């Protein structure tokens with residue numbers, strides 16, 4: 001799908017962010033571990049979330065969607081999802097809970113954006129410690145719970161968000177097993193998952209710190225839960241406003257989740273965070289150095305958008321990517337628009353104060369496409385972005401929301 005992005009945008013307006021993709025995916029996956037009806041509010045209408053829902057339906061869950069609310073009920077489950085689980089990386093979160101519920105789970109290797117190797121060894125090693133036998137075929141991973149350990153200690157070699165969440169969900173329904181995860185991811189979405197699991201009767205404490213303790217219960221009950229606002233969506237629209245020296249108000253924000261705004265403020269950005277909103281006012285930006293890192297560090301999911309900011313800031317900025325080895329796909333696209341960027345090993349040096357030229361661009365990854373869309377909106381004419389639909393994986397109603405802040409996109 002080709003999108004035409006009209007340049008010379010004057011960025012101004014007000015929008016409300018949707019439910020967080022990265023909170024919705026593990027929470028929706030965790031409904032598999034429940035035994036009563038679950039109602040979720042603020043479920044974002046995104047293709048990745050729809051994909052997760054469709055996998056759960058194939059596994060035998062009864063799910064109904066009504067706008068942004070959804071109800072989930074576990075019926076007779078089938079553990080074989082090998083034909084349907086390769087599209088999104090988050091499908092791996094189903095392996096442990098599905099195997100516990102059905103005795104055996106079969107999944108294909110997970111997909112997702114092409115930003116690096118993205119192995120699942122931390123997930124599988126964690127499941128092994130929880131007493132699962134894991135068999136890895138060419139295309140399919142099989143998990144079978146064979147032991148029922150009493151006390152389990154799992155140290156994650158890297159604070160993987162997905163592995164932390166997968167092991168939390170799985171361990172929460174291992175009755176009489178106490179699991180302690182250390183070196184956990186501390187992202188706000190992990191806290192959100194803990195809150196959801198506990199709302200359904202789980203016993204999980206410690207999310208938001210490096211150590212999480214899970215006391216397994218026989219089963220989870222039901223829950224009625226509202227998903228937090230998407231902090232990466234907030235960051236993307238804040239960066240669009242800052243890069244365009246525009247003025248926007250963004251609603252639906254949970255202030256405790258958007259720590260990266262402190263950093264953006266230091267660049268000269270006039271950003272005010274309130275109880276449920278963020279206001280950005282026009283300001284002149286200075287060059288900066290950032291390195292992505294697990295939370296509370298600067299999020300890798302805002303690194304491509306920050307590159308656009310660097311193209312506009314005054315001076316030479318340096319951006320280092322520490323989470324994914326292949327997340328500079330946007331550099332080539334920005335260069336087509338006149339950006340001056342030098343590539344080093346896992347970092348880039350960006351020359352600022354650039355005016356973008358309109359160009360024909362290709363979207364390959366969700367966040368990279370968000371970045372080039374912002375640049376195109378500030379360019380001197382009409383740009384075309386091929387494969388724009390990748391944005392629908394992670395930005396709810398993106399065309400309408402961009403329109404509300406002055407960015408026009410024609411499909």
Ligand code: UD1
Pocket residue numbers: 021022023025089090116117118119120121122123124158159160161162163185189300301323324325
């Ligand atoms: C989640 C987010 C994604 C974000 C990423 C890092 C969701 C649905 N997605 O992805 O938007 O960019 O966190 O903040 O929440 N790794 C391994 N082995 C593993 C697992 C991960 O080597 O078993 C590596 C990955 O290849 C990557 C790094 O660890 O280099 C971080 O990955 P992880 O934190 O697991 O990211 P995801 O959960 O996939």
